[in-house]
Amino acid sequence: KQEVTQIPAALSVPEGENLVLNCSFTDSAIYNLQWFRQDPGKGLTSLLLIQSSQREQTSGRLNASLDKSSGRSTLYIAASQPGDSATYLCAVRGFQKLVFGTGTRLLVSP
Amino acid sequence: SAVISQKPSRDICQRGTSLTIQCQVDSQVTMMFWYRQQPGQSLTLIATANQGSEATYESGFVIDKFPISRPNLTFSTLTVSNLSPEDSSIYLCSVGGAVYTEAFFGQGTRLTVV
Numbered sequence: 001k002q003e004v005t006q007i008p009a010a011l012s013v014p015e016g017e018n019l020v021l022n023c024s025f026t027d028s029a030i031y032n033l034q035w036f037r038q039d040p041g042k043g044l045t046s047l048l049l050i051q052s053s054q055r056e057q058t059s060g061r062l063n064a065s066l067d068k069s070s071g072r073s074t075l076y077i078a079a080s081q082p083g084d085s086a087t088y089l090c091a092v093r094g095f096q097k098l099v100f101g102t103g104t105r106l107l108v109s110p
Numbered sequence: 111s112a113v114i115s116q117k118p119s120r121d122i123c124q125r126g127t128s129l130t131i132q133c134q135v136d137s138q139v140t141m142m143f144w145y146r147q148q149p150g151q152s153l154t155l156i157a158t159a160n161q162g163s164e165a166t167y168e169s170g171f172v173i174d175k176f177p178i179s180r181p182n183l184t185f186s187t188l189t190v191s192n193l194s195p196e197d198s199s200i201y202l203c204s205v206g207g208a209v210y211t212e213a214f215f216g217q218g219t220r221l222t223v224v
Binding site: 012034036041042043044045046049059093097098099101102103 | 111114117120132148152153155200202204212213214215216217218220
């Protein structure tokens with residue numbers, strides 16, 4: 001059974017810092033990995049999708065890497081802003097099903 | 111990308127009643143997914159809804175409690191029946207059925223049972 005863990009569970013940083021969020025998964029037989037952002041009480045916004053054959057994806061200040069063999073992904077956020085404050089979730093896709101991590105709650109203070 | 115409209119965005123319901131959540135997608139999709147997110151927890155898949163067939167439920171979720179309709183390729187409803195305080199959660203619908211495609215989510219429905 002696939003298990004997805006995210007570290008740290010919570011992170012508080014001052015504005016402008018570069019930061020790394022970690023995601024690990026137990027079963028490397030995945031099709032892809034997706035990073036999401038969730039604002040309090042809201043739905044999920046897709047940030048980046050990495051296919052199993054890819055090593056990384058970039059979108060603006062966000063960069064996500066994937067090391068499938070070791071069961072790890074990282075989300076790098078450059079020059080963090082208060083508007084980045086949210087919960088970040090990673091999810092891995094096996095056959096037909098997405099399995100979500102526990103999330104990292106990020107607070108960026110001005 | 112897909113745009114998903116989910117209604118209602120939030121509701122407060124009495125114990126023992128039911129709530130029906132609607133999910134409308136701006137394009138035709140084969141599969142729609144319903145998730146539950148309990149307070150402070152991550153997302154758990156409730157069921158997968160295919161048009162024209164019975165929904166497929168995950169372990170721990172049953173049709174009597176979570177009946178799902180999928181009348182066409184752009185719409186689905188999830189009903190949470192016989193509500194109890196333990197049903198207080200955020201419910202989300204999602205699309206992105208093929209294994210290599212991106213998943214998209216609705217805005218979520220925040221349900222509080224009193």
